[in-house]
Every structure is written in C-alpha cells, then in structure tokens.
Amino acid sequence: MPTTPQTVDNYIAGFPKDVQVILQKVRQTIREAAPEMEETIKYAIPTYVQKGNMLSFAGYKKHIGIYPAPAGTKKFQKELAAYRAAKSTVQFPLDRPIPYDLLSQLVKFRVKEHLASVKAKAKKK
Numbered sequence: 001m002p003t004t005p006q007t008v009d010n011y012i013a014g015f016p017k018d019v020q021v022i023l024q025k026v027r028q029t030i031r032e033a034a035p036e037m038e039e040t041i042k043y044a045i046p047t048y049v050q051k052g053n054m055l056s057f058a059g060y061k062k063h064i065g066i067y068p069a070p071a072g073t074k075k076f077q078k079e080l081a082a083y084r085a086a087k088s089t090v091q092f093p094l095d096r097p098i099p100y101d102l103l104s105q106l107v108k109f110r111v112k113e114h115l116a117s118v119k120a121k122a123k124k125k
Contacts (some may be wrong), residue, residue: 008039008046015059023059024100029100030055032106052117055110063091064098066106076106 005011012023031039031050037048037055043059045067056067068088079102082090090106092098 004044005041007041007044010045011044012044012059019059022064022094025100026057026064026098029103030057030107031103034111037111040094041061051115054114055107056099062095063093066090066092066103068110075109076102079105 005014008027012020013097014069015023020097027039027046031037034048034054037050040047042050042053044050045057047056048054059064063084066089079099080090083093083099092103099119
C-alpha cells in the first residue's frame with residue numbers, strides 16, 4: 001500500500017516529470033491567487049486552508065482535479081464548458097493546455113465564497 005505523502009513536494013514528486021511541471025504550475029497559480037492560505041496534505045492530496053478547508057487539487061492519469069470548485073461554477077459556466085465540471089469538481093485534461101488564468105479566477109472566487117460562508121456561520125452563533 002503506497003504511503004500518504006507528507007508534503008505537497010512529496011505528492012508532486014510521485015508523478016511523471018511532465019505532470020510534475022503542470023502540478024507545480026497549478027500549485028503556484030493557487031498560491032499566487034490566495035497567498036493567505038496555508039498549504040497542507042489532507043485526504044492524501046494538496047489542500048489549502050484558511051479558517052477551514054478551502055481548496056484541494058489532485059493529479060490523475062488523464063486530468064488535474066480541483067475540489068471543491070466554487071459554487072460559482074454557474075458564474076463560470078461559459079469558461080468551463082470545455083471541461084468536465086460537476087457540482088464541486090473541475091477536471092482539466094492533461095492532453096490540453098491548463099487554463100491557469102481561469103484557475104486563478106476560480107481560486108479567487110472560492111476564497112470570497114468560503115470566507116463569506118465562515119463569516120455567516122460566525123454571525124449565527
């Protein structure tokens with residue numbers, strides 16, 4: 001049974017070199033879009049937290065998954081039409097260029113969405 005990576009660097013190192021380059025760029029894009037988030041490994045994948053779990057990404061044989069995709073996927077419906085997008089996931093295929101600008105927009109939207117949710121929950125208490 002493979003061991004769970006302890007760091008994002010370990011996680012990325014487990015992929016072929018060409019995929020490592022893409023995963024590092026995904027990581028960099030997320031960190032630039034939301035520098036306040038802390039980076040960790042949860043559920044055996046890179047996860048970014050700020051007042052709770054905010055965003056994760058994972059590499060697969062044929063795509064990169066982003067979780068959860070913002071509720072605003074409806075807002076980004078046109079931009080995401082070329083990709084598999086479910087209620088809480090966006091999949092960027094590895095055989096096509098990754099839309100890093102779109103990823104950055106999704107991350108920024110997710111940060112606003114998440115922090116607004118945290119604030120709303122705090123008000124209820």
